[in-house]
Amino acid sequence: MGEREGAPAGCGFSVPVTDTTMSARMDRWICSFSFLLFCAASLPMLGNANLLQELGPQEYFSSLQAGRASLAYFSRNVSPGAQPFLEQIENSVEALQDYGISVVKVNCPKEDVSRYCGKENALRKAYLFRGNILIREFPTDALFDVNSIVANVLFALLFNEVKYVETLADLQNIENSLKGRSNMVFAYVPATGTAEHRAVMEAAFVYGTAHQFVLTTEATLLKDTGNDEPDVSSAWLLFCHCQRAMDLAQPCRRTPMEQALTMLNIHRHLKLMGAPLVTEVAEDPEKVSTVHLQLGLPLVFILSQKETYEADRRTAEFVAWQLLGKAGVALLSRDVVDLNILLRSNVALKTPDEGVPIKYLVLEDTDEVITLVEDKSKFEQTQENEDEEEEKENDKLDIQDDQVVEAISRDRKRELPLEQILTLTEETFHSALMEAARMVVLFYASWEAVSLAVLRSYVEVAGHLKGTQGVLLSQVNCWDWPGVCTKENITQFPTIKIYEKRGRSLTYNGMLGTEELARFIILSQVSCPLKLATIDEAEGYLRGELPSELSSYHRTSVLGVFSKATSVAREAFVEAGNILSGHVTLGMYFEDDALALSRKYAVSPPALLLARSRGQSVEGIALSKQNAQDIVQMIRYELLDIFPEITVQNLPHYLQLRKPFLIMFSDGDIGQMESKEMLKLAKGRPQQAFVICWLNLKNTPVGHGVLKAYFATLPSLPVLIWVNLHTGGQVFKFPPDQSFSEMNILSWLEKLKAGLEIPSSTLSEEDWKPPLPAYNFLQMMETAVPEFTLHTSYSHGDTQEQQQPKSSEKKASVREEQPKESGVKAEKGQSPGRDLRGTAPRLAGREKRHSEL
Numbered sequence: 025m026g027e028r029e030g031a032p033a034g035c036g037f038s039v040p041v042t043d044t045t046m047s048a049r050m051d052r053w054i055c056s057f058s059f060l061l062f063c064a065a066s067l068p069m070l071g072n073a074n075l076l077q078e079l080g081p082q083e084y085f086s087s088l089q090a091g092r093a094s095l096a097y098f099s100r101n102v103s104p105g106a107q108p109f110l111e112q113i114e115n116s117v118e119a120l121q122d123y124g125i126s127v128v129k130v131n132c133p134k135e136d137v138s139r140y141c142g143k144e145n146a147l148r149k150a151y152l153f154r155g156n157i158l159i160r161e162f163p164t165d166a167l168f169d170v171n172s173i174v175a176n177v178l179f180a181l182l183f184n185e186v187k188y189v190e191t192l193a194d195l196q197n198i199e200n201s202l203k204g205r206s207n208m209v210f211a212y213v214p215a216t217g218t219a220e221h222r223a224v225m226e227a228a229f230v231y232g233t234a235h236q237f238v239l240t241t242e243a244t245l246l247k248d249t250g251n252d253e254p255d256v257s258s259a260w261l262l263f264c265h266c267q268r269a270m271d272l273a274q275p276c277r278r279t280p281m282e283q284a285l286t287m288l289n290i291h292r293h294l295k296l297m298g299a300p301l302v303t304e305v306a307e308d309p310e311k312v313s314t315v316h317l318q319l320g321l322p323l324v325f326i327l328s329q330k331e332t333y334e335a336d337r338r339t340a341e342f343v344a345w346q347l348l349g350k351a352g353v354a355l356l357s358r359d360v361v362d363l364n365i366l367l368r369s370n371v372a373l374k375t376p377d378e379g380v381p382i383k384y385l386v387l388e389d390t391d392e393v394i395t396l397v398e399d400k401s402k403f404e405q406t407q408e409n410e411d412e413e414e415e416k417e418n419d420k421l422d423i424q425d426d427q428v429v430e431a432i433s434r435d436r437k438r439e440l441p442l443e444q445i446l447t448l449t450e451e452t453f454h455s456a457l458m459e460a461a462r463m464v465v466l467f468y469a470s471w472e473a474v475s476l477a478v479l480r481s482y483v484e485v486a487g488h489l490k491g492t493q494g495v496l497l498s499q500v501n502c503w504d505w506p507g508v509c510t511k512e513n514i515t516q517f518p519t520i521k522i523y524e525k526r527g528r529s530l531t532y533n534g535m536l537g538t539e540e541l542a543r544f545i546i547l548s549q550v551s552c553p554l555k556l557a558t559i560d561e562a563e564g565y566l567r568g569e570l571p572s573e574l575s576s577y578h579r580t581s582v583l584g585v586f587s588k589a590t591s592v593a594r595e596a597f598v599e600a601g602n603i604l605s606g607h608v609t610l611g612m613y614f615e616d617d618a619l620a621l622s623r624k625y626a627v628s629p630p631a632l633l634l635a636r637s638r639g640q641s642v643e644g645i646a647l648s649k650q651n652a653q654d655i656v657q658m659i660r661y662e663l664l665d666i667f668p669e670i671t672v673q674n675l676p677h678y679l680q681l682r683k684p685f686l687i688m689f690s691d692g693d694i695g696q697m698e699s700k701e702m703l704k705l706a707k708g709r710p711q712q713a714f715v716i717c718w719l720n721l722k723n724t725p726v727g728h729g730v731l732k733a734y735f736a737t738l739p740s741l742p743v744l745i746w747v748n749l750h751t752g753g754q755v756f757k758f759p760p761d762q763s764f765s766e767m768n769i770l771s772w773l774e775k776l777k778a779g780l781e782i783p784s785s786t787l788s789e790e791d792w793k794p795p796l797p798a799y800n801f802l803q804m805m806e807t808a809v810p811e812f813t814l815h816t817s818y819s820h821g822d823t824q825e826q827q828q829p830k831s832s833e834k835k836a837s838v839r840e841e842q843p844k845e846s847g848v849k850a851e852k853g854q855s856p857g858r859d860l861r862g863t864a865p866r867l868a869g870r871e872k873r874h875s876e877l
Contacts, residue, residue, distance in 0.1 A: 076114040077128045081141060084130045090155040093125040095177055097150045097164075098140045100132045106148075109164045113150070116173040123229060125177060148504065152180055165470055165503050172217035178225035179216065185232040186225070190242045199264060200272055202236055207297070208264040208276065210238045211285070212246055220259035220285040227290040235294070259285035263297045279348045292319055296349050302340045303354040309372060309382055316352030317376045322397060325356040325372035325382075343390050351397045373397075440479065444486035446498035450505045456498065461525045464545055466499045467509055468518040477536075478518045484538040485545065494549060522548055522606070530606055535673050548606035553584060553598060556613045559621055565611045566635040566642055580663055581635040584647070585622045586614040592650050593630035599652035600659065608663065634662055667699075667706040670719045672726065678715050684748040686773075688718040688764075689727055691741045698742065698764045705766050714746075734785055744769070746776060753787030 079087065081098070088094060097113060099106065110129070117127045132141030140151065150167055152159045160180040167173045179186070189195045195210070202208050209231070211224045221239075228237040246254030254260070266276040279297060283289040299315045309325055316323050324343065328336035337355060344353035356372065369384035371393055387393055448456055448465070457463055466482050468475035479499070486497045502509035502517065512521070520532040522545065530548055534540050550570075556562045566581050586594040594614055601610045613621060622631050625644035632645045645662065649655060664677060670687065678685075688694060688702065706716040721727045721741070731738055734745065734755045744758035756776055762768045775781050 076110075076117055077126065079128055079130055081130055081132060081136060081138065084128055085156065088153060088156045092155065093123075093159075093177075093181055094128060094153045095120065095125060095150060095173075096128045096130050096140075096153065098130045098132050100134065100141065106164065109167065112167065112169050112173060116170045119170060119174050120177060123178065125181075152177055154181070166217065168217070168471070171219045171222045175217050175222035175225050178229055179221070182225065182228055182232065182237075186228045186237045186239055189238055189240050189245070192245060195238065195240075195245065196275075198236065198238055199266060199276055202264075202266040203269040203272060203276065205267065206236055207234075207267045208236045208238055209294070210240075210262040210264055210278075212240050212243075212260040213285070214241065214243075214257055214259065216241060218259075223285055223287040223290055224261070226287045227294070230291075231294055234298075261285055261290065261293070263293065265297075277345070281349065293349060295319065296321070299352065301344045301348075301353070302337070303352065305354045305356045309354075309356055309374060312354065312374070314352045314354070317374065320376045321351050322376065323352040323354060323374045324393060324397060325354050325374065327358050327370050327372065328355050329358050339390060343393050346390070346394050347397055371396075440483050441487075442483065442499075444490055444497065445483065446496065448498050448500045448505075448508070450508050453500065453505075453508050457523050458525075460496050460523075462494050462496065462549070463523045464495065464497045465521050465523065466497075466518060467502055467512065467514045467521070468499065469503050470501050471503060472517050474536075475518045478520075481536060481538045481541055482520075485541045488538070488542050489545065492546070495545060532606070534607065537673070540673070544606040547609060550609060552605040552608075553601035553610035553612040556583075556611050557615065559613075559615075559617060562611065562613045562621060566633060568635070570609070580608075581611065581633075582608060582659055582663070583611040583613060583633040583635070585618050585627075585629050585631050585633060586612070587618050587629040588614070588616070590614075590630040593647055596650050596652045596655055597630075597647075600655040603652065603656050604659065608659065610659075632659070632662070666716075667703050668717050669723070670717045671724050678717065679749070681715060682750050684714040684746060684750075686714050686716045686744070686746050686769075688742055688744045689721060689731060690718060691721050693720065694718055694742060701764050701766050701769070705769055708766075733787070736785075746773070747787075749787070753789065754783040755785045755787065756781055757784045 084096060095113075097110070099110075113127060113129070120127055130140070136142060148164050150162045150164060152162070160176075162176055166176060187198055189198065199208060209227070213220045213224065215221070224237070224239060231237075243254065243256035246256065246260060261281040263279045263281070264276040265279070269276045281289065281293040283293070295315055296319065303312075303314055305312055305325070312323070314323055324347065326336055326340040326343065328340075340353050340355045347353060369386055371385045371387050373383045373385065373396065385396070387396070445466075446456065466479065468479060470476070482497065482499070489495050489497070500508055502514060518536070520541070522530040522532070532541070532544050534544060554565070556565055562583060562585075566583055568581060584594070584597045586597070594612070597610075597612060601612070604610065618629050622629050622633075622644065625631075625633055625642055627633075627644035627646055630647040630650070632647055634643045634645065635641070636643075647655070647658075649658060660677070661681070668674060668678070670678065686705075688698065690698075694702075702716060702718070719727045719730075728738075731743075734747070735757075739757065740760065742764075743760070744764060746756040746758075748754060758764070758769065758772055762772075772781070
C-alpha cells in the first residue's frame, strides 16, 4: 500500500515483518510513533473538514482549480427563508467531498454589483463550476435536502455518461448501439432529486465506465419495457445484457433488481450481473466460494457427467438465466462427489450460512429447481420483510397517489405565460396592496403539485380577465417568501385571497378550476348585498339587469325584502351577503314600499324573492330564520337545481344535504319523456325527503366506476337507482320492465319504504378515503423553518361551514429548459444553467434534463 500524503517520510501503512537489527526495529518504532502523532495532530483538522467553507468572491474565483468541481452559493445576508437551504448545503459537504466536489458559501459585500452578487434573483441560486467553467445553476428550492443536492450535482456532472430518455424509440436506439459491445443499466425514478435518483447517480459515478447508464422519469416506459402493471410510485432498475446480444432484431435480456433502489443494492446487483453465468466446478463443493455466496445468496449445483456434458451445460445456463440475481449456478462434475450421493441426486444446494451442510436432491425438472430457490428465498426473507415493513409504510407516505401529480408530470414541459400575473416579494407585497384598489393574490408553494396545477388555472383566469377594469392578479411563492405568508395567516397551499384597499379581504374556498375562479373574482367586485333604492330597480334586478361584464357569470337573482320593522333580519341578511360574496349575487330592498313589492309575490317581509331564468319565474319565500348562518344555508339550498345533472363540481353541494339519492344514469342526455316525468316527481311533495337527479356518463365518465361499485355487471342504460350513502348504503334498482312514469316510480318508492324490495347491493361501511394519507408538507416546513409557524388547518373561510372537496380541473405545467453543452467562463456572458424552478420533492415532473434530449 502506498504512503499517505503528508505522513512522515518513510512511514507507510504496513509494518515490515523482518527485523535484522535492533537499530532497524527502533527506526520502525520511531517511524510508527511519529505516524501516530501525525494522525492525532490531524484529528482536529479532519473534524473540521466537513464544515462549509466561507470565502469572498475574489478569493473564491482565484481558488478554482482546472478540472475540479465546486458548488457555490452567493449570499449577501442570510434571510430566514434561506437558512434551511444553508443547513442542507452544510450537511452535504461530506457527501460531495467523496466525489472531489468542494462546497463554498461566498459572502458578497454590499457594494458588489457583479453578476453573481449584484442581482436579487442570482442570490437565490447555487452554481456548479468545473474549474472556472459554469456547468449548471440551481434554484435553491431545487436543493431541498442532501439527497437532492448530491443527485442534482452528479446529474449535471455526468450528463455525458448518463443518458436520459423519454420515449421507447430513444431507449431502443441506445440499446441497439450497445449490442455486442457493452451492457446497459436502465433506471426509472418517479422524480429526480430523490434518494433513489441519488443512488443511481452515485452508481453511475462508480460504474459509468463499465456500463452505459440510462435514466427516465417517464412512467409510460415501464410498461413499454415489459412490465404489464408497473408501480409508477416506486423506483425501478433493469440490467440489460446487451454485450451478449448480437442480433439487432432481438432485445437485450433484462434482469430487474427486486430490492429497493439504494446504492448498496445497486452495487450488489451489478456485482451479481458481472459474475460468470455458470461456474464449472471440479473440486469439493464444500470448499467452493462464489460472489453469490459472499453476497448472501444460495449456490445451485447441477451435477454433470462426461456423457451428458453439453445437455447439462445447456440446462445449467437455462436455470442460471431464470435465477439471475437470486442464486448462483455451478456445473459440478460427479467425479469429485461421493459415490453414495451420485446414485440418488442430480442437484445440490449450498446456502451462505456457515456450518450448514450442502443438500443433495433428486428433482424432476428445472421448474422444481427454480421453485426450490425462490420459495427458500421467500422463507428466509420473511423475517427481513417484517423488519422493513414499517419503513416501507413510511416510504409510501412520501408518494402522493394522486391524479394531480400525474397531470403535473404529464404537462411539465409546457411553459406557463406569466406575463399577466404580478410576482410579489417580501419587499413589494405591502406596497402593491396599498397602490391597487383591488388585488387577487395566489399564495402557493413551487414544490407542491396542487399549487402548480392551480397556477395553470390561475394563468388561464388571467387570460380570460385580461383588460377587465379593477382586476389585478398576483402571486406569492411561500417557499421563497415565508414571512409574507406567515403574516397573512396562510395555513395551506394553495390559497387565493382578494384584498381591497379599505382593508377588507375575501378568501376563496370553492373549486379550483378556471371557470369557478373567474366567476368568483368577477362577482366579488359587486356589493353583496346590492342595495336597491326603488321598486323599478328591484324589478330590474329580478329580471337580471346587471352590468354587461357580469351577465355571463350571473345565474339566479336573490332579493331580500325587508320593512323598517325587520332590522334584525336585515342585519343578518347583510352578514350572510358578506359570507356569500363572490359566490352569488344578492340584492336588498328595504324602502317604505317594501310591503307592496313582497305582496306582489304573495309573501310578507322579511322574505326572499328568487328569480330563475332572468325573471321568467319569481318565487317568494318567507324568511323565518334571522341568523346569518341559517340564511346562508337557506340561500344555498334554494339555489340548488330542482332536477340537477350531477357533476364532479356540484356533487359536494348535494352530498351536504345528507339525503338519499334517486339518480338516473344515462349514456347522454335523458329522453324527453323521462325528463318530463322526473321533473313532475321533483316538483312534488316527496322532493324534500330525497335528492332527485341524473348523471350523464358522457359528461362525467367517473359514473362508470360508480355503477361498477353498485353492480357486479353493468346494467343497461338508462337506469334509475335509489341509494342512501349516509344510512345503510343499500342500492336499489328500478325494475327494468317498467316505464319511467311518475306513478310507477312513486309506487316503487312505497315498496322500498315498506321493505318489500331486495337491494341489488350494499355498499361497504368503510370511509371513502384516499388510498394513502396526505403528506403533511406544512408540518415539514414548520420544522425546517421555525419562523414560518404554520397551523395545520384544512379549511378556508368560515370555520362553521363544511369544507367542500377541491379539485384541480386543469393540468398545470412547469418550465423545462434544454441544457447547453458549451461551458461559459465564470463572471462572463449568459448563464448556461437550466432553471429548475417549480421543482418539488416527491411531487411529479422534476425538470433536470440532459443534453441527449
